Amino acid sequence: MIEQVQNPALEIHDLTVSYDKKPVLWGIDLSVPKGAIAGIVGPNGAGKSTLIKSVMGLVPLSSGYVKIFDEELNTVRKRVSYVPQRESVDWDFPASVLDVVMMGRYSKVGLMRRLRKADLEAARYALQQVGMEKFEKRQISQLSGGQQQRVFLARALTQQADIYFMDEPFAGVDAATEKAIIQLLKEMASQGKTVIVVHHDLQSVATYFDWIIMLNLRLVASGPTEKAFSQELLEETYGGKLTLLTEVGELMKKGQYPTREKQ
Amino acid sequence: MNDLIIIVTGSLVAICCGILGCFLILRKMAMVSDAISHAVLPGIVIAFMLGSDLDSIWMLVGAGLVGVFTTFLIEFFHRQGKLQTDASIGVTFTWLFAIGVIMVSYYAGDAHIDQDCVLYGEIAYVPIDPIITDSGSVLGPKALIVLSIVLLVILAVILPFYKEFFLTSFDPAYAAAIGISATIWHYLLMSLVSITTVASFESVGAILVVAFLIVPPATAYLITTRLHHMIGLSCVFGILAAILGYYIAYWIDGSIAGAMATVAGLNFGFVFGWTQIKKARPVTSPPISQD
Numbered sequence: 001m002i003e004q005v006q007n008p009a010l011e012i013h014d015l016t017v018s019y020d021k022k023p024v025l026w027g028i029d030l031s032v033p034k035g036a037i038a039g040i041v042g043p044n045g046a047g048k049s050t051l052i053k054s055v056m057g058l059v060p061l062s063s064g065y066v067k068i069f070d071e072e073l074n075t076v077r078k079r080v081s082y083v084p085q086r087e088s089v090d091w092d093f094p095a096s097v098l099d100v101v102m103m104g105r106y107s108k109v110g111l112m113r114r115l116r117k118a119d120l121e122a123a124r125y126a127l128q129q130v131g132m133e134k135f136e137k138r139q140i141s142q143l144s145g146g147q148q149q150r151v152f153l154a155r156a157l158t159q160q161a162d163i164y165f166m167d168e169p170f171a172g173v174d175a176a177t178e179k180a181i182i183q184l185l186k187e188m189a190s191q192g193k194t195v196i197v198v199h200h201d202l203q204s205v206a207t208y209f210d211w212i213i214m215l216n217l218r219l220v221a222s223g224p225t226e227k228a229f230s231q232e233l234l235e236e237t238y239g240g241k242l243t244l245l246t247e248v249g250e251l252m253k254k255g256q257y258p259t260r261e262k263q
Numbered sequence: 264m265n266d267l268i269i270i271v272t273g274s275l276v277a278i279c280c281g282i283l284g285c286f287l288i289l290r291k292m293a294m295v296s297d298a299i300s301h302a303v304l305p306g307i308v309i310a311f312m313l314g315s316d317l318d319s320i321w322m323l324v325g326a327g328l329v330g331v332f333t334t335f336l337i338e339f340f341h342r343q344g345k346l347q348t349d350a351s352i353g354v355t356f357t358w359l360f361a362i363g364v365i366m367v368s369y370y371a372g373d374a375h376i377d378q379d380c381v382l383y384g385e386i387a388y389v390p391i392d393p394i395i396t397d398s399g400s401v402l403g404p405k406a407l408i409v410l411s412i413v414l415l416v417i418l419a420v421i422l423p424f425y426k427e428f429f430l431t432s433f434d435p436a437y438a439a440a441i442g443i444s445a446t447i448w449h450y451l452l453m454s455l456v457s458i459t460t461v462a463s464f465e466s467v468g469a470i471l472v473v474a475f476l477i478v479p480p481a482t483a484y485l486i487t488t489r490l491h492h493m494i495g496l497s498c499v500f501g502i503l504a505a506i507l508g509y510y511i512a513y514w515i516d517g518s519i520a521g522a523m524a525t526v527a528g529l530n531f532g533f534v535f536g537w538t539q540i541k542k543a544r545p546v547t548s549p550p551i552s553q554d
Contacts (some may be wrong), residue, residue, distance in 0.1 A: 020345075053436075056440045057439070057440075058436055058439055058440065074442075077441065077442045080440075081440075081441075082437060082440035082441070084434065084436045084437055084440075086435060088434070089433060089434045090289075090291075090433075093289060093432075093433050093485065093490075094289070094487050094488055094492070094493050095429075095433060095488075095489065096488065096489060099429075099489070100433070101427075101489075103429075103434070103437065104441075105440040106350070106426055106427070106430055106441065106443065107442055107443065109426075110454050111424070111427070111442075112423045112424065115426070117478045128283050139488035139489075142490075147455075155437075159441070215525060
């Protein structure tokens with residue numbers, strides 16, 4: 001079930017990525033409409049992060065192309081933002097919360113220029129949006145996992161981009177942060193921004209995302225959640241792990257989506 | 264006067280190394296500096312052959328190139344051969360250093376370059392090796408002038424591009440995503456480390472320059488929470504080591520560079536001990552809230 005859309009925010013055509021001649025993504029062909037909150041799901045090692053990284057130009061493509069707003073990444077880079085996995089950086093780095101959030105302004109400011117007051121204001125506003133304004137002076141090593149994720153999100157927000165790629169923003173965060181983040185994403189989508197999120201928790205898929213991309217090396221499905229998020233396609237994506245999937249299927253039938261437990 | 268020249272030379276080494284060392288340890292590349300400091304040896308010898316004297320400019324250029332080449336090889340073996348980074352460092356620098364050793368021993372007959380001078384340096388000779396212009400006027404001790412130039416070069420690169428170095432050290436993937444190539448800044452930093460190593464080797468030697476690159480920044484790292492404080496403090500620790508080290512060496516009549524590096528190590532020990540004692544004390548302030 002792969003639904004293509006007209007005038008997409010993100011278009012991936014015949015994308016193949018391989019590490020050491022071993023393909024980790026194979027023939028991906030999809031498009032995501034503007035203003036969608038899209039979730040990428042799939043088992044471990046399905047290539048979810050790799051898909052985002054290849055869109056951001058961080059891994060070499062073996063074949064295919066990626067277009068964002070019908071342009072090459074380099075021409076629209078200022079409209080694109082990226083939230084890497086929280087574990088990808090060293091949080092003991094000597095930097096304050098504000099230092100990290102201000103990084104979102106670097107590309108706007110340009111080489112050899114100093115940050116201005118407007119950049120500081122943009123950073124403070126972003127911190128407010130994620131509810132971290134009281135922490136701007138704190139060293140990043142003194143933050144909880146959820147707070148770190150909010151800082152990363154605030155950094156992306158200062159870019160004032162039109163499309164956001166987020167690599168597992170809900171991994172290891174507390175329930176309050178997860179709720180705050182999804183609320184923020186919905187607000188962004190209502191302003192016409194597109195958000196594409198790598199996600200792990202199948203139970204929350206139906207409530208969080210209006211577009212779903214199911215991946216397991218190949219693309220299994222890409223379409224509106226109500227159409228694509230089906231038992232059959234889940235089984236195709238996750239293979240043999242049926243016990244979990246039946247449970248999820250039961251839940252879907254009943255229309256109940258239990259909230260996540262606090263981590 | 265000679266005291267002062269030696270202390271100022273030591274302090275210049277400490278400042279150059281202190282600034283660069285902070286970025287090195289934050290990029291988890293401390294041992295790459297060790298590799299570079301050894302691997303530049305063939306560069307020094309080749310430059311020496313080309314320049315006929317230990318001509319400073321040629322030597323800086325030659326060493327800079329070899330330093331970048333070393334960094335490239337380390338990356339190359341790591342990426343292409345899937346070799347662990349530390350194994351890759353070990354293979355690369357010992358090989359280049361060994362070539363350097365052969366070259367030094369081959370040319371040692373007709374040159375005042377030898378293993379001792381390269382490995383250990385002798386800061387006590389700095390005041391008696393001045394640069395003399397063609398018209399015969401004395402400009403000042405050579406090492407002092409070369410190190411001052413290197414410091415200016417470092418400042419001229421780091422100050423305007425501070426935010427790029429900051430970002431690529433903290434989060435290279437995000438840097439690349441917003442269009443700031445981590446690779447360029449990586450190699451630029453490594454060239455600065457290479458020329459600093461060469462400029463310092465005459466005074467403190469290729470081995471102890473690593474102590475100046477790593478130990479003061481590591482000490483500063485223990486007690487700072489912002490990068491610019493860390494850089495400032497590591498320069499202070501470095502200068503402190505240069506001054507105290509000189510007087511200790513004078514007092515025990517031993518190697519000056521050795522004493523400076525020893526003081527830097529003791530300094531680290533004290534600061535480390537202090538942070539441990541502080542940590543062991545009972546918490547008096549309320550814990551950080553989780554939300």
